[in-house]
Amino acid sequence: MSTITTPRQDADGDGEAITQRRRSRQHLLSRGALYVAAIVLAVWVLLPIYLISVVAFSTNDAVYEYPRQLIPSGVSAETVTFFINATGVQAAFWRSVLVAVTSLILSTLIGAPAGYAIARFAFRGRDAFRILVLSTRAFPIVILSIPLAVTFINWGIYDSIFSVALMHTALALPFTILITSSIFVSVPRDLEEAAQTLGCTPLMAFVRVVLPLALPGLAAAAIFTFVLSWNEVFAAVILTVRERTLPALVLSSLNASPAPFRFAAGFTMLVPSLIIIFIIRRYLLGLWGRVSR
């Protein structure tokens, strides 16, 4: 690196060398800024996760310790066990998983074909449809939830995980549709047509050529839905009373619960999202690495 120079060398160097040095210094600066930004962001995300994890696995006493120790003094499953065995937590956990999986399946089944249609077919009102799809997100969830709660009561599906799954599907759909449409656009139409000249029906061409290529993107959209549903709390609180999902249960009992319970709850909320993202992320990278040019 030529950044360390004596003044004399600077004086001797011709104009070109100076501009070059200046350019490389600018380069270093912008790289440095990039790293700093990345580190700040990483700490911003990782520190709370770390703190929650540490406290969640500390002994009950250590939770109340002040000042907080960054390095845990003793590891104990006491807090987490306490949380997991608290009334209703396990049931709520499985309800949350079920709601998230149902939303994921529903939103993919409805959203992916819609995305495909937007990507492939020029139909009347396509642009209007694209905006309309987004407009569901223009209303606050509160405004959507109350009438929905009334409707669900009328239909007799209020206070069921299915109704929450429907709500989460509706919330996820705009993103699913827009994400999948951009994925399908990125799969060249030529490939589908080539498959059709090689003996495929349009459906077979989709299954054998488009789907494998779109899978990483579809998986990304699915992860997004899962995480959205897993973390969504407002609609879940309004639409359920006894059949609470985990976030809804935690939120409603937060004020009344001791600190260890809160940290353990936070940790339990965090883990499934992380695991899923890690699993599918590796799969994503694998497929993309192979597919992309």
Next chain:
Amino acid sequence: MADIHLDAVTKIFGKQVRAVDRVELTIADQEFMVLLGPSGCGKTTLMRMIAGLEYPDGGRIRIGGRDVTDLPPRKRPIAMVFQSYAVFPHLTVADNISFGLRMRHTPKADIRRRVEEVAGLVQLGPYLERFPAQLSGGQRQRVAVARAVVMEPDVLLMDEPLSNLDALLRLTFRAELKRLVAELKTTTIYVTHDQVEALSLGDRIAVMREGRIIQVDAPMAVYDRPVNEFVGGFIGNPPMNYLRGRIERDGGTARVMIGEHALPVPPEARPDTAGDVLVGIRAEHVTASDRAVAGAIEARTEVVEPLGPQLLVTALVGDQRIKLLTHPDFAIQPDQPIWLQPDPGKLRWFDTGTREAIVPSV
């Protein structure tokens, strides 16, 4: 046996645009037909209708005597090579080539034998287990050709298959492709906007413009006897020269005048008309001299471009520009006078109004 009959085939985009306009074309079995035209002339749309990827708004398409107009691509005896190659990125070379055979439920042993055979034919043997991302552009192009050829189609459709390759590869592949298709004896339709490709590959060339076929003939016939000014200008590099001329008749004798110069033309090579004409002549059919020659047109040299095997000279006849190809050793400098002798037998005549060729009646 797969001859192709196109009967008044029409495709309309939107409400007004006739992309393909009542095209009539018969392609013989085992013939190599090139569809040639500038971009937007409808040649690709025509091919896509033959493939079944586009449904015609009018007319019928018959392949081997069978009307295929209403059949989807998979039920037509065709295979197609796409301009973008359209190689499946998630499949290995072997799986790409065998894709169509697997869709047909060909026995596994047969598939392996035929894939290896075809891969050998296009020199892909060592790459069968690779993914397209690990191949060069040229190799991907071979995969696309192999994938089509392995189907043993009655009709092979190729949509500008060489246009994405660099100049050197294109030259190599052109010869390879010609050899391959000659070996296979498949009826082939080849779309291109490159007149050199068309001349070098085709048994016949169909020149298209604005959705219509304007001339179908053997390559050299299209080159030598263009039916109108457009064809002469589109085919050949440099394009055919066009000079404004006049046929003056005085009793029984007639003279062809280019500006002030009389052009010696034997009566059998001359149209029977009188008045203004457009005289067409190819650059290689003009003999140039740096000294005055009796009967030659005097012109002024404007630009001299050495091309290697030839010298491309641009000269001015009065205010009209003419390009000619000479021997590379011809010593001529810009601004020098130059004397031009067009080969009278190679002159072509065009109507100044319609721009259509006027054929001498003999």
